[in-house]
């Protein structure tokens with residue numbers, strides 16, 4: 001305890017507010033997670049990671065820097081971790097899921113901005129996150145307008161590099177994206193002083209692919225009935241993937257999957273097989289944002305899958321091709337894989353809509369909840385196309401637009417219960 005306080009102090013963390021945040025987050029975690037019946041034993045590791053959320057991993061990052069490595073913060077699943085790790089770096093997802101830090105952001109950002117962006121800015125500006133303070137620099141991207149512009153402000157607080165993510169997927173844009181991936185490799189080499197060799201990049205491609213395969217295995221198990229794991233627990237595993245050490249994370253997720261496989265074999269579930277199954281589709285949900293899952297799963301239903309960046313979009317495009325053995329081929333394989341991600345920032349984005357329908361079938365969903373964060377224009381506008389397509393397929397759909405506050409919890413619960421009655 002004393003050691004971690006010393007670490008936070010040296011990082012310049014606001015200790016009083018850090019204590020307040022950890023206390024509040026710990027209470028939410030206890031209420032949301034620890035009261036679930038029949039949890040898999042393998043979730044013990046993830047509970048432990050959460051109990052030490054501001055301690056163990058930030059310490060590992062600081063140690064890594066002391067040994068000469070780099071720590072790089074990211075905010076989007078388009079930024080290739082393979083390249084960061086190949087340059088002796090650690091990549092850490094810095095998106096934030098709490099309104100605790102809004103007060104720190106709202107004097108420099110508009111109030112009517114996506115909560116995910118505001119939260120991240122607030123955690124940095126208010127010196128509230130040991131993860132931010134462990135980073136050498138952050139990597140932003142030109143995805144949505146809010147993020148695109150906020151990087152210019154972030155640069156006042158921490159060095160910020162920006163990757164240009166195109167808005168279309170035609171051959172010209174693919175070329176641009178490949179160039180961006182090549183430039184990012186150069187940036188990482190310059191920052192780290194490490195020349196990325198094909199041997200090391202090949203190893204790191206396998207490392208990150210292994211993490212994807214472990215998550216894919218977890219999600220495959222969620223296609224079973226009864227469900228061997230709650231949606232809340234599966235979401236937590238995905239969220240932790242963004243910052244934990246990839247080797248440890250992969251091993252612990254595979255251990256969890258071994259246990260879940262036994263459960264599936266024995267027909268053991270966390271709820272009755274008759275509980276309505278929900279596919280959640282839309283914006284990412286970042287720690288400690290468990291609001292929607294908690295409402296669904298305390299209303300008699302269960303979340304079977306998330307078509308989000310803290311769900312399938314993180315792993316469910318083919319893994320990076322491991323066959324190229326030269327740098328050019330490897331970078332092209334990386335660029336190709338990442339450009340397959342189906343974010344609403346792209347136009348057209350019909351592949352995403354086909355995928356939602358496929359997931360609804362594969363995960364045997366009784367209904368889809370389309371989840372958007374307030375002021376997220378691209379996911380909000382894309383709803384209209386999703387609605388038409390799902391209506392045509394006869395898949396029940398409920399739209400939820402919310403933020404990080406608890407103020408609308410009662411109203412959301414009423415709407416979700418009404419939806420569940422309709423689909424049961």
Ligand code: SF4
Pocket residue numbers: 075076077078143144283284309341343344345
């Ligand atoms: S929703 Fe889009 S912009 Fe946000 S993290 Fe996912 S890919 Fe990136």
Ligand code: SF4
Pocket residue numbers: 114115116117143144145146147283284373375376377378379
């Ligand atoms: S949720 Fe939407 S508005 Fe918010 S950062 Fe992601 S894409 Fe941008």
